[in-house]
Amino acid sequence: MTGPLPPRLERELRSVVGADHVITDPDRLMVYESDGLTAYRVAPRAVVLPASTEEVSEVVRLLHGADIEIVPRGAGTGLSGGALPTPDGVIVGTARMNKILSIDAADRLALVQPGVVNARLTEATRPHGLYYAPDPSSQSTCTLGGNVAENSGGPHCLKYGVTSRYVTGLTVVMAGGEVVRLGGAGHEASGELDLVGLFVGSEGCFGIATEIEVRLLPLTEGVRTLLGIFDTMEAAGHAVTSIIGSGLMPAAVEIIDKATIEAVEASIFAAGYPTDAGAALVIEFDGTEAGLDADADRAERCCLREGAREVRRASSETERAALWKGRKKAFGAMGRIAPDLLVQDATVPRTRLPEVLAEISRIGERYGLKIANVFHAGDGNLHPNLLFDRTDAEELARVEKASHEIMSLCVAVGGTITGEHGVGVDKRGYMGLVHDEVELDMLRRVRRVFDPGGLFNPGKVVPDAVDAGALPEVSEVAS
Amino acid sequence: MAQAYEAQRERLLPCVHCGFCLPACPTYNRLGDEADSPRGRLHLMGAVVEGRLDPASDAFQTHIDRCLGCRACEPVCPSGVEYGALLELARATATEARPPGVLTRGLLALMGRPLLRKPFLLSGRILRATGLAALATRVIPSRGPLASVRLALAMLDATRPWSPEAAEGRRTSESRAVPRRDRALSPGDAPPNRGRVGVMLGCVQAGLYSRVNEATVRTLEANGYEVVTVAGQDCCGALHAHAGRLDGARALAENNIVAFERAGVDFIAANAAGCGAAMKDYDVLFEADAAMSARAAASSERVRDVTELLASAGPRPGAEVRLSVAYDHPCHLLHAQGVSGPPISVLEAVPGVEVRVIVDADECCGGAGIYGLTHPDLGARIGGDKVAAVRAASAQVACTANPGCMMQIGAGLRLEGSSQAVVHPVEVLDESYRRAGFYH
Amino acid sequence: MIAAQPLSDLLPPEALASVDSSPLFGGRPPEAIVRPASVEEVAALLSWASREGVGVLTMASGHRVAPVTREGRFVALRMDRLNAIEAYEAADLTITAGAGAPFSSVTRALGENDQWAPFDPADVAARSLGGLVAAGESGPLRMGYGELRNHVLGARVVTGDGRTLDLGGRVVKNVAGFDVLKAVVGSRGGLAAITSVCLRAFPRPEVDRVLVRTEPTVRAAAGLALAVGTAPVLPASCVVVDRLSERGERAALVVRLHGSRATVDEEQVRMERHVGVPFEVVGDVGTGADAASSESTRRLLEGVRDHVKSDGTVVVASVRPSRLPRLLEVVDRLGPLALSCDAYTGLVRVEADPERITELDLLRRDVIALDGAIRQERISSTAMRGSADPLSPHDDRRDASAAGRTALARRLETAFDPAGALWPART
């Protein structure tokens, strides 16, 4: 059922969260029709913004009672349409649940509400000499609830690992409104199944995380950043393999390809990378000051041995920012050269990077599309950016075909269809590339373990037979 | 309208909907509704341009109106979306579709016409001088129909001149060595000539903060600038542009462009961040006007915040003023002009001054023109947080580089019963120079 | 009714070991010991078992097996023939091997390229890869390297009803869909039989420095361990043992620092400054270290790792690290014969005095009061008799959501193993 909520339900919701925090005006709801993936637009029936676990529980109970679908939403920066509304559904947003509940410096733990912005947790813990390690490029805005749901990674996750390594406990509101506490520091010995590990990465399909307990790390003392400029992507790829293979443990290794360098340098964000370079590599080491220079020297030698034409090194924070600039501004720069941007996400074994990138550029040529690559090379986590204009339906169709080929390619070399952005709606169609029907069925069963009625984020991740078609195809909405 | 839509369409394109601007936005942070976030507002603008949303709708009107215009969303945007320019266009669309409330209209009428503005500001000065404003602030209840009046009067009272000695915790000396209106007379080693400067006097400054204008002139001269009087200048037009009255803004802007051209200055110094930001954007205002665009661009090129001019000259140090200063960044300096260092350099140039940048200094104080009057609840929440941060810095004076913010923060302090002075950085420098005897 | 199908119809004779050769299983032998050589055979066995209502006890090397306290038919599934190193991509830092491969053989293969898998739970050397993953214990090295579950990149598993699933993959970020693999890691054979595992490998650190500080009591050593835990460095591991024979049977804190020599030197200084006491450098393991001292250091490390003897009555308990001193008081009532404690996770393992294991239920209350958990992990064969599934997990928190948690776990088991074929099933 679509359309306005039953008046009584609306009243009850308002009495739970406060009248201002239930949005039902269709004009206002328009604002929620997309997340970070704008190729899709679906307006929800309502948006509810609770402020506490109790309120979430009550809201979910009411919606469950009325058999209304629920789409959790954090900052809406997801790139796979995870927070895309369903036409029959209500968005439960965490924007007001933005408190850091406690910081336990002795045990290096923090307890936060899900709407806390990733970077803010690090800011708040820095005075204790601690920080929160996973650093998605969107960390200045994405929420920890979204990070948990997507099991987000980031440039420095090469050394430090992704979100799941840091989440020790969760409070979750389940489909009927029941509140369940999963895991929790100090419960190692319980020997129970790892429900926290299973919940992390569940893309809003299992329930709503309302409290998140995370591990913090001691602040690193020093950092060295290198920028290697290469004539070819191939050489840069080999340098990555050589650095990792030499036993070094860089904190981050990021690749920026030729197309991206051109885009950045042509934009208002020019970072001073040579425009005729074939690829640039940002390599970073962090940790105890002693030893960093030696690591940087070794990495530099690896780059030069693989044919780097130049290796720049930053020793101050300003210089470091300058070296990172081309990486950090790539997304915005691309936003300026094309009306629409599809940020793809896939992983391949690191050693296969050069051949995969070469093939991706051939795919781009074949479909007449501009594809720029900027990504977490150390993890083999690719982000091909497909530039297009969504008002051009024919171009959009080519984007879809090219995406499909890229995904098939990554799977064929032993990789998978998503590294950190999740499946959401965008990748549902590719799930068949990595999972057979038995596995897909297993994923459905696991989802029903948490949400027997299929209330949370229906149609995302694994399409049920009944759900298929619940969400419009990309070309439909965009045309 | 078609033209306004076209201008918006172009500027909306770079927005990739990434949401990086959300946490920078004071209204989103407090309300949690994406419609009150920059991305949400841009989305609504897009919907209007695409013809999916009626500009007269409550959604468009409310959320565009609720924007502080603080432009904190601009520097964080990876795509360089020109939010400020878009907001003005959106406000134009919104006012066209539905005329604004009487309060806004009245104020704009007032500011746009010197003949009305001058007596209004004069009556304000009288209220302030008689102490009536301060008294009324104390007697009018904080809730109820007169709350807005109370706020307005507190703002007025906040504009009173400060006493540096009192702020330092000393007794006020009987006679001030220099009459405040004196010009800077540079002693012995005359500083190099750094160029010819016309000071944008502004309407609120000229009316209520003449002392800031005077200090601006003196400190610039003391640093080697040749300051000339620019006759015929008027309100910068920012209030009009922010309210969507782009034609009104253009009329004022054109007048100013002409006036400063005639004065033949190298720099136009603004000491109100709002005016400076507006004048630096004259080029955008006239981008579609073939006749004016080049002149507007040349004019924008010349605009500097007074602290930029002072900082690029050093500024030369004066005598000691022993003060701790709680500094807050004005949005229209930090976000709109990207100026953060110079005001602090100006303060730090004064021996004895200890600058404490307050917590969340990059967030709007809620002043935003008459925001506190048009959005009392939200304005009070935003303002309340700012005042709390100022007080937490426990400094002797509060300081910011924009009269609007000085008024807003001062009013917030007054309403909480604090009489802490709120000053402009040039006032502190000026005091230091006065003590150093630069003005003899 | 369909007639019962004999196993010999399904599996080749090599896959069926004779039963009488095994003195295991707490006195009640299984109907058969199945030693499959392929995932297909495992699948055939499990679907047969689900159909026939026969229990399957999965074991890896067969080194150690759960006691059979349940009624009913059952077979033992041994993974020891699935022991090949299937793929080792040194440049990608991944290794894939059969579940029955001894962990020691995985370590050996990695060592050829100066790589390793940094997991050090007790007896790791004697474990199978599948058993290690099924047990889900990372050991104290998780302080520096993170949990095992995050480094199990992929696994091929067969569910209780015989469905074969490829979970995860062979790349570091490997999850498309829900992270079902995380639930299998640590499920102790309760969800699925693991047939092969892809692990993330790590380059060996240039220097593995082992530092020891002896103290008169465990409590004192634990106090220092907590101080290490707040130092501005992140050691690879930080363990307390109640006795270290090499150091005159005194309690000891053992800290490992990994990295380049310069880093390790600096971190040692910093840690000692923070903690306020000097440590004894037992030695460096790794390139450049002198071979003899390296060997004796390695032996000391193994002693620490396997300090809590594997054949006793083992109890594990955990609290947040800052509450360790209080937990140590509590477990003291078990009259520990041996105790070790991972200061990073707040996990304590004790070999309890079998006479005093009856105290366990009393201790439970105190541990719950500390918001911790306690569970019997191993039981000596004498103590085992008569007790019903003493090793089932105990999540003792009696908070409002305990029922919800249990329900989730049970539903998850049903999703994997609808017929409940996998033993030991939980009560």
Ligand SMILES: Cc1cc2nc3c(=O)[nH]c(=O)nc-3n(C[C@H](O)[C@H](O)[C@H](O)COP(=O)(O)OP(=O)(O)OC[C@H]3O[C@@H](n4cnc5c(N)ncnc54)[C@H](O)[C@@H]3O)c2cc1C
């Ligand atoms: C420019 C840019 C760069 C990015 N870089 C990275 C990167 O480096 N690494 C990376 O991993 N990702 C990256 N992302 C993707 C995105 O930022 C992450 O997926 C992020 O974790 C999403 O957080 P969010 O708060 O925006 O969640 P949303 O987008 O609002 O939601 C994401 C999913 O989480 C669910 N969800 C949200 N909150 C909860 C909750 N409390 N409980 C249960 N489910 C919930 C939603 O239903 C949805 O399925 C990037 C995105 C952008 C725009």
Ligand SMILES: Cc1cc2nc3c(=O)[nH]c(=O)nc-3n(C[C@H](O)[C@H](O)[C@H](O)COP(=O)(O)OP(=O)(O)OC[C@H]3O[C@@H](n4cnc5c(N)ncnc54)[C@H](O)[C@@H]3O)c2cc1C
């Ligand atoms: C009664 C009892 C007595 C014990 N006694 C001892 C003892 O005396 N000494 C000792 O060291 N340990 C003992 N244990 C503990 C247990 O065996 C350890 O976890 C062991 O160290 C793991 O070694 P392994 O690799 O050989 O796995 P196993 O011992 O074979 O199995 C360990 C666990 O993992 C599961 N498992 C193993 N392989 C797989 C697979 N491929 N797929 C799915 N699940 C699998 C098993 O079902 C079991 O639950 C005992 C346990 C029980 C129940």
Ligand code: SF4
């Ligand atoms: S940060 Fe910029 S590009 Fe991103 S949503 Fe906001 S305005 Fe759009």
Ligand code: SF4
């Ligand atoms: S100008 Fe200020 S209030 Fe308006 S959208 Fe931008 S950040 Fe928010």
